Amino acid sequence: MIRKGIYCVCIITMLASCNKTDKKDSEKQPAINPKEMKQIGTVSEYYQSYNVEMVEVIGGGFWKPYKDMKALPTAQSVSTYNVSEKNPDLYQELKPIDLTNKRLVNMAKGLGPAYVRVSGTWANSIYFQDNDLPPAPAPKGFANVVTQKQWKGVVDFVKNLDNKLITSFAVSNGVRDKNGVWTPVEAQKLLDYTKSLGGKIDAAELFNEPTMPTAGGDINPKYDANNFAADVRVFNKWAKDSVPNMLTVGPSSVGEGSPTVTLQGVGMTILPTEALLSAKPEAKFDVFSYHFYGAASIRMMQSGPFTIKAKDALTEAWLFKTDTVETFYAGMRDKFMPGKPIWITETAQAAAGGDPYSATYLDSFRYYTNTDL
Structure with a gap:
């Protein structure tokens, strides 16, 4: 696990030096003494975090x-993706997770301290049932x-x-008023209940993936950058007044920055980050955030530039894709929120639940740390 020290070590060279060599070759190998390595920087102890x-x-x-x-869906593509679809080929009922499970808690201790992000597409249309009764159907205007x-x-x-x-x-x-602008009615309920339990919300993104605004449920299909700017203005005022110690994080964008494929190119509509942050009043956050998925799973697409096969999992093009996208979003940060920290708040091997090899050792090479401090 990465903690506070980052040292100037070429991991690839170290791995290569472990290959079998003859005596003559081995004598040429440089000696590596960790005690002599110079510390070149530090990272937060919360650097490695995770989502629920x-x-x-x-x-x-x-x-x-x-x-x-039984089989992969036929003629399925990312362009038909809708998270609220009840497609039995793609979805099945998931029971609520037991966050008190001792094994789960013990394993999670090994990942701490960490930010635990509880969000995702389902959060965009979530209703907080502020009582101790069993779950009731979602009210109008909500999906969950x-x-x-x-x-x-x-x-x-x-x-x-x-x-x-x-x-x-x-x-x-x-949660929207008569003019279609976001209101903190649900956010305030969730905040108040969290406080009543002795907890706190340390950071919050207003909107999970506003670059794909209609993917998560009941929202105006014509939602645009001006709507986003108006929403963030209200969100920031509420955050400042009601929870001043909470970091505001955003825009929580996804789907941009890859030179080899765009979601527009595979049939999805994207509301660009440039537009989101250019609209007036300009949206500002304490932390710039984005999401990264280098591929769509074979549940959704079996071929094309937005897929990844196990045989290509160690290629330079795949492993450095995350750097390319980070560079794109860092450029957006520098243009609209210079000097702000940049967080990747959601990522995985592939969108739509990952490919079969994502749970294997082969996928571990995708974990890449940018140490450009």
Whole structure:
């Protein structure tokens, strides 16, 4: 696990030196003494963090495991992706996760201290049922429900591990005023209940992936950059007044920056980050955030530039894709929020639940650390 020291070590050279060599070759190998290495920088102890999807907390239709699929869907493409679709070929019912499970808690301790982000597409249209009754159907303007008991599980999990909580709030039609502008009605309920449990929301993204605004449920299909700017203005004022110690994080963009493929190129509509941050009043956050998925899983696409096969998992083009996208979003940060930290708040091997090899050792090489301090 990466902690506070970063040392100038070429991992590839070290691995190569482990290959079998004859005596003559081995005598030429440079000696590496870690005690003589110079520390070149530090990272936060929260540098390596993780997500718990909102759908895992509340339960619901989620990506069907490959072992439960009789066959891959035919003629399925990313252009037909809709998270609210009830497609039995792609989704199956997921039970709420037990965040008190001892094995889970013990393993999570090994990842701490960390920011625990509880968000995802399902959070965009989440209704907080502020009572101790069993879950009721989502009210009009929402698609999902989180209960007091479920949210208490989140707060207790974070507190017991001495971690920090990141979330995002409902942005669907159920929280909007007559002019279609976001209101903090649901965010305030969630904040008040979190405080009542002795917890806190340390950081929050208003909107999970506003570059794909309609993917998460009941929201105006004509949502645009001007709507986003108006929403963020209200969000920032509410955050400053109601929870001044909470970091505001955004824009939480996804789907841009790759020179080899764009989501527009495979049929999805993208609201560009440039547009989101150019609209007036300009959206500003304490932290610039983005998401990165280098491919779509074979549940959605079996071929094309937005896929990745196991045989290509160690290619330079694949492994450095994340750097290319980071460079793009760092440019957006430098243009609109210079000097702000930049966080990648959601990532995985492939969108739509990952490919079969994502749970194997082969995928571990994708984990890449940019040490350009």
